[in-house]
Amino acid sequence: MKTIMVIGAGQMGAGIAQVAAQAGYDVILNDIKEDFVTRGLQGIEKNLNRSVEKGRMSAEDKAAILGRFRKSTSYQDAADADLVIEAAVEKMSIKGEIFKTLDSVCPEHTILATNTSSLPITQVAAVTKRPDRVIGMHFFNPVPVMKLVEVIRGLETSDEVYNTIEKLSRELGKTPVEVKDAPGFVANRILIPMINEAVWILNEGIAKPEDIDEVMKLGANQPMGPLALGDLIGLDTVLAICNVLHEGLGDKYRPCPLLRKYVDAGRLGRKTGRGFFTY
Numbered sequence: 129m130k131t132i133m134v135i136g137a138g139q140m141g142a143g144i145a146q147v148a149a150q151a152g153y154d155v156i157l158n159d160i161k162e163d164f165v166t167r168g169l170q171g172i173e174k175n176l177n178r179s180v181e182k183g184r185m186s187a188e189d190k191a192a193i194l195g196r197f198r199k200s201t202s203y204q205d206a207a208d209a210d211l212v213i214e215a216a217v218e219k220m221s222i223k224g225e226i227f228k229t230l231d232s233v234c235p236e237h238t239i240l241a242t243n244t245s246s247l248p249i250t251q252v253a254a255v256t257k258r259p260d261r262v263i264g265m266h267f268f269n270p271v272p273v274m275k276l277v278e279v280i281r282g283l284e285t286s287d288e289v290y291n292t293i294e295k296l297s298r299e300l301g302k303t304p305v306e307v308k309d310a311p312g313f314v315a316n317r318i319l320i321p322m323i324n325e326a327v328w329i330l331n332e333g334i335a336k337p338e339d340i341d342e343v344m345k346l347g348a349n350q351p352m353g354p355l356a357l358g359d360l361i362g363l364d365t366v367l368a369i370c371n372v373l374h375e376g377l378g379d380k381y382r383p384c385p386l387l388r389k390y391v392d393a394g395r396l397g398r399k400t401g402r403g404f405f406t407y
């Protein structure tokens with residue numbers, strides 16, 4: 129494997145692109161607008177600059193990593209990719225369109241992976257003529273820091289593809305964990321109901337946002353409170369995952385109306401400057 133294409137240059141796509149380039153792969157970074165790709169690359173450069181300043185990386189290595197990127201706004205560029213990792217928004221309709229197009233553009237050997245947080249891998253794979261070469265590769269935010277990749281097989285995913293992605297995850301400095309295709313997989317089935325519960329607590333006026341988070345930081349040793357974590361993930365993404373859990377697993381996963389209200393208002397968290405907190 130030589131070339132990895134990443135679709136979506138948002139917080140996850142940029143992070144995945146960074147760790148792939150750091151591991152020596154050529155990376156094609158794609159988004160719908162060149163400005164979005166540029167913004168993703170600027171974030172990557174900022175992270176690398178910090179590593180150079182802290183003496184963890186040489187200026188030469190930084191230049192070599194940045195030299196491995198190619199910008200893209202066309203799915204046709206996937207013709208050069210051995211692996212595509214899709215990290216666009218959490219909507220089945222969008223992922224379906226992307227995978228259909230990738231399937232028609234990519235060479236036969238290309239593996240198509242999705243970083244989806246919750247959508248069924250089997251359903252994504254079914255829009256392609258290569259369901260055996262489609263897999264879930266679920267990274268965690270912020271990607272350069274978090275060590276986990278949930279590796280999720282669809283119904284038809286081959287052992288060869290699973291083994292390749294497991295090995296690649298280790299090369300990227302991550303620990304792969306095999307997880308079955310089920311709503312929210314493992315991490316989000318636990319994390320998202322916790323965040324949703326924090327929103328219910330806020331909705332019921334039981335405590336202020338900063339106090340809810342303080343309780344979970346000091347009382348449960350979490351690195352950040354559930355509301356700040358929701359703001360980090362993006363409240364649009366939290367709501368999308370919550371809807372998948374609700375639909376697939378029943379009423380106890382129902383999203384709090386306040387979460388929906390914040391999303392309707394465009395208060396999506398860090399990425400829009402305001403969610404439960406202001407940034």
Ligand SMILES: CC(=O)CC(=O)SCCNC(=O)CCNC(=O)[C@H](O)C(C)(C)COP(=O)(O)OP(=O)(O)OC[C@H]1O[C@@H](n2cnc3c(N)ncnc32)[C@H](O)[C@@H]1OP(=O)(O)O
Nearest residue numbers: 175245267268269270272273274315316319351352357361
């Ligand atoms: C929704 C899904 O599908 C799945 C998910 O991803 S769920 C979300 C999973 N993520 C989490 O649970 C994150 C929980 N929070 C944390 O682990 C920590 O609060 C945090 C790593 C985000 C920040 O850590 P912190 O100690 O509070 O802040 P800070 O000192 O600024 O950062 C610690 C290190 O992380 C790095 N870092 C923080 N954010 C970063 C980013 N976005 N990109 C790259 N590096 C980052 C910092 O540079 C710093 O590194 P050094 O010390 O080596 O310089």
Ligand SMILES: NC(=O)C1=CN([C@@H]2O[C@H](COP(=O)(O)OP(=O)(O)OC[C@H]3O[C@@H](n4cnc5c(N)ncnc54)[C@H](O)[C@@H]3O)[C@@H](O)[C@H]2O)C=CC1
Nearest residue numbers: 136137138139140141159160215216217218244245269361
């Ligand atoms: N935010 C998180 O903590 C995590 C998110 N994920 C998943 O990763 C995916 C991306 O999430 P984020 O990076 O947080 O979102 P984001 O909103 O930061 O970025 C999404 C990017 O995808 C681009 N995009 C949208 N449609 C596209 C298309 N058709 N083709 C190419 N690019 C397109 C957008 O312009 C944007 O730059 C989602 O599926 C999400 O569920 C997975 C793990 C953690």
